Amino acid sequence: MSFAASVLPAPVVDAVAERVRGRLRDEQVDPVRQPGRAAEIADAEVRRHNDFALARGLEDIDDEAACVRDVLARVTGYGSLQPLLDDPEVEEIWINDPQTIFVARAGRSERVPLRLSADAVRDIVERMLHATGRRVDLSQPFVDASLPDGSRLHVVIPDVTRAHYAVNIRKFLAARRTLDDLVDAGALPAHIAAMLREAMADGRNVLVSGATHAGKTTLLAALIGACPPEHRVITVEETFELAVTAPDVVALQGRQPSLEGTGAVSLRRLVKEALRMRPDRLVVGEVRDAEALDLLLALNTGVPGAATIHANSADDALRRLAALPLLAGRNIDAGFVVPAIATGVDLVVHCRRSADGHRHVEEIVETTGRVDGQLVETRSVYRAGRGAERARVAS
Structure with missing residues (x-):
């Protein structure tokens, strides 16, 4: 480099x-x-x-x-950052200040010997945002945007930060776009990939969980790619990040409010609109707020779905999914949500990033359709390192 x-x-x-x-x-x-x-x-x-x-x-x-x-x-291009953006081994770039720049390679971070000026950082951000239609200023000090190549840009400016722009660029990488690619990379065994492929073909509802940078989005994109080619896929995201190459796919993203404070498009609105577009598979890039309620309602009306969620384990993902719909209003309670999850979610695939940066599927659980107290009952399908696991889930 x-x-x-x-x-x-x-x-x-x-x-x-x-x-x-x-x-x-x-x-x-x-x-x-x-x-x-x-x-x-x-x-x-x-x-x-x-x-x-x-x-x-x-x-x-x-x-x-x-x-x-x-x-x-x-x-x-984007000035002195362009060589890093062109480097196929760099997964993410972040700028803490013009003199402190890091990248991630193979899941591990390293500081790079690159020095910029504050003006250069602002110029790069402005050029990146120019093609996105999004803005960042004192009234809107945060921005999430999708770059033309599919990479995701996140920027925070002063006075939310102390003195300098904080910039994160999560790159779009063409590698590891299919389940077979993930098998080759050691992320999951071949028989588990075959089981997941069959689950997507059968219209099973799949929740992908894990911590930040655990590989959730990459796995979700691979699962969507495993859908039958005749399936119509509608994806819903805050910012375009999923790289989907299905023959029949429509990608939707949210929108920030205008300078007048109008025109915002939320994930909840997008989920509702997506249901009017004849989806064979509804995909929510990341469930993090009240849109969890709309997703659950869709899953319980026969629309196959898939989504990611931040969680520490597969069972924790179900507990978090049970809590998020409560943000939708006071008339929503756990007595409705937990049974809806038990019957609406079929599989939870949990991803983990190890200390050496390796990303892999750590466990898969399936729901039984029953509720034990206030918890969704599950049974284990796969756990990394356990030995031979069954490669089919119960229908």
């Missing part, structure tokens, strides 16, 4: 980048649609700089190739 862009003379790179922008405008070259021509212009301007640097008393560029990459990143 090269960080040459961080040690090149910034004033020189800025000047070259400005000349490249001028030529792109003059020649009406779109650097996104014509990357080859943009690279030729950048290379020509870097060479031109070095041709005249000595005579004009300017600093010479020693690594012309690195300068071309940096200029192209500034003109067409």
Whole structure:
């Protein structure tokens, strides 16, 4: 991984980048649609700089190739972050302040030797948000957005943070998009993948649980990909994150309120709208609030569903799912919710990230359809390291 862009003379790179922008405008070259021509212009301007640097008393560029990459990143990409965004091993990038930048590789974090200015961070955020239609300002100091490549951007600005923008970019990675990919990566055994594939084909309702960065979204996307091709899939998310390649799929995301405070679209509204779109499979990217009630109502009216939820275990996921609908109003109580979960949720697949960064399916439980006190009764289908487990669930 090269960080040459961080040690090149910034004033020189800025000047070259400005000349490249001028030529792109003059020649009406779109650097996104014509990357080859943009690279030729950048290379020509870097060479031109070095041709005249000595005579004009300017600093010479020693690594012309690195300068071309940096200029192209500034003109067409996201500045000095672009090499990290292009690195297929980097899963996530986060900026605590312009001088403190981390990445995650294979589930483990590491600090990178990259230094930015506060202005550079703000410029990168503005460019990222430009194509999303979302904003971040004093009235809206948080933003979640989906970048054009499917990566997820989260930004918090002062004075919610102490002094600097806090930026997280969870990258869209093309690898491990199917259950077979996850088997190859050691995330779950082949016979369990076959069981989950069969459960999706049969229209079983599946809840994927786990902590942050445990691989829930990746597994959910793989499960959706295992649906029969004739199934119509409707996905509902706060921000587009699921990478679904099904033949018949519609993806919906929520919307922030406008500057006037109007126009917001909640997950609850999206779930209700999705039910009018003839889904064979309703997918909620993450259940975290009162939309849990609408999902449960859908699952108990014959619409197969799937979702993720933050939890510490499979049984804990069911307890949390029982608590979230209570946020919908005072007329909702556990006496209604718990039986609805017992009959509406079929399987809970719990993911875990180990200390070495490896993500895997730790356990799978299925509900029995019965309630024991105020708890949904379950039985174990699979637990990692237990030995041979049955690969079919009861119908």
